[in-house]
Structures are given as structure tokens and as C-alpha cells.
Amino acid sequence: MPDASAIPVDHASRTQRIALIALLVGALGIAFAPIFVRLSDVGPVAIGFWRVALSAPVLALWMAGESKRGSRRPSSVADYGRLALAGLCFAGDLAVWHTSIRYTSVANATLLANFAPLFVAPVAWFLFKERITGRFTLGMLLALAGAVVLMGQSVQLGTEHLFGDALGLLTAVFYGGYILSVGHLRAEFSTATIMTWSGVITAVLLLPLGLMTGEPMLPPTASGWAVLFGLALFSHAGGQSLIAYALAHLPTSFSSVSLLLQPAAAAILAWILLSEPLGTLQAVGAAVILAGILLARSGSR
DSSP: OOOTTHHHHHHHHHHHHHHHHHHHHHHHHHHTHHHHHHHOOSOHHHHHHHHHHTTHHHHHHHHHHHHHTTOOOOOSHHHHHHHHHHHHHHHHHHHHHHHHHHHSOHHHHHHHHTTTHHHHHHHHHHHHOOOOOHHHHHHHHHHHHHHHHHHTTTOOOSGGGHHHHHHHHHHHHHHHHHHHHHHHHTTTSOHHHHHHHHHHHHHHHHHHHHHHHTOOOSOSSHHHHHHHHHIIIIIIIIIIHHHHHHTTTSOHHHHHHHTTHHHHHHHHHHHHHSOOOOOHHHHHHHHHHHHHHHHHHHTOO
16 A cells, blocks of 8 residues: 555645646746737737736636635635735736836836846745745746847847836836735635736726826727737636646745746747747747756756
8 A cells, every 4th residue: 555644745746746837838828918919909008907807707707616615705804905915016017017118128128027036036035935945046047047048139228228127127026026925815715716806906906097098998990809808818817827826836936937938938929920030049048948947946846
């Protein structure tokens, strides 16, 4: 007979493998987001609003189904406050990143927004007592270096981009806060509950912001609505939910590094779907990102 003491270990290992697959598939799901954004014909803040608003009914139905099976519901001001914090961080991530594109290049904004692991790792170590090893740190830095190589040809250096670049870094802070918030919430609430309530808060914050900027809020064509539904259902309800699920079973610091797979996948998808050139340096950068993620994983066990 198998050793009974080994069964929980085997189960935990299997759960972590499933969570890792969910995290990577989720990163691929959100890698489609820039493609949908590029094809959309509404304003940048409006895109963020519709991303969460159109996915809300699907997520709410999912949450209702889980509630019938006994899943814990938020029941106190503190519960709703923590869920609102996740929504606030995600709204800040979307709004600040879209705004940064107006003041710097898309490459600068995207690269700097992916520096979230630099903020997540020390906070996870300080607040959640996550173990940060030298091998993990080396893997994180290697993956970040790969992101720099991946987008290096498009990055523009200069003082004229300082404000936009600062907003790009602020985006990384907001997204890091979102990852940390969701990782903490997953110890108590289901994926559907977190995604639904944080999405509602995000939508409530982004709608007035989009209206104040005067940007186009409604797509003029059926194809425009199809793009927004694709973003909402595939990238957000699908990809972002898989990431939220994984955060219950994986360290938040490692998860933030693994999400650097997203810019590598986005570059490949843009090459396939939008015929954007994929040079040798970009291919090398993508390979370095993958090597960094693998090294970070071996240092996170």
C-alpha cells in the first residue's frame, strides 16, 4: 500500500501543476488583449470599461452557481473593501496604461508595465512571507532582461517621454497591486467571486473617467462590438480568470514573473495575425523570457 503521508504531498503537487498550466494558458489568453485593442474603434478607457462590463454577466452567473454549492460570499465591510481594492488596482492598471500610451511610445508603455515583478516580489516577501531565493531572483531578472530584448528595437529613449514612461511604471505598480490583492483574496473567496466583484468596481470607476475624457464610448459597427466581446469573454473572463485561479495555488511572486510570457506571446500573435515583423532579437528575447520563467520556477518550489 502507498504511504498515506505521501498522498497530501502528491495531491498538492498535482494541484500546483494544474495551477501552473492555468497560469500559462491565462497569460496566453491575455496576450490576445493587445490584438483586440488594436482592432477596436472606441477610446482607450472605453476599451477597459467594456472589457469588464461585458464579461460581468457571465462572471455573475458563474458566481451564482458557485454560491449554490456553498462557496463563501463576502459578508462584511472588510470583505467588500478588499474586493474593491482589487477592482481599484485593476482600474488603475487599465486607465494609467492607456493614458501612458498618449505620452510615450506603445513599446515603452508596454515594457514598463511588465515590470510588475520588481514590485510584487519584495511586497510578497514582506507581507506574505514568501520565500525569495537567489535562483528565483536570477530567473526574474533574466525574464525581465528578455522582455527588454524583446521590445528593445521599438523602445524610444529620451527626456521627452519621461512623463509617459513614469505612467508606464505606475501601471506596473497598479498591476502588481492587483496580483497581490487577488492572491491574498483567493485564500478565502472563489475565482468567480473575485472576478465578478473586482470587475464591477473596475467598470464603475472607468465609466465616468471615459465619459469625462470625451472619447468614443460606443462602437459604431457590429464588428466593433464583436471585438469588445472577444476581449471581454476570451481575454478577461477566460484568461484573467485562469490567472486568478492559479494565484490560489502558486506564489504571487512567481506568478508575476510567469505573466511575462504575455508580451512574448503578444509579439508572436501580432506577427501571425497582424503581419507585424518578428525579428531575430524579438525571438531571442522571447526565448530568454521562457528561460527566466523556468529558472524562477525552479527557485520557487
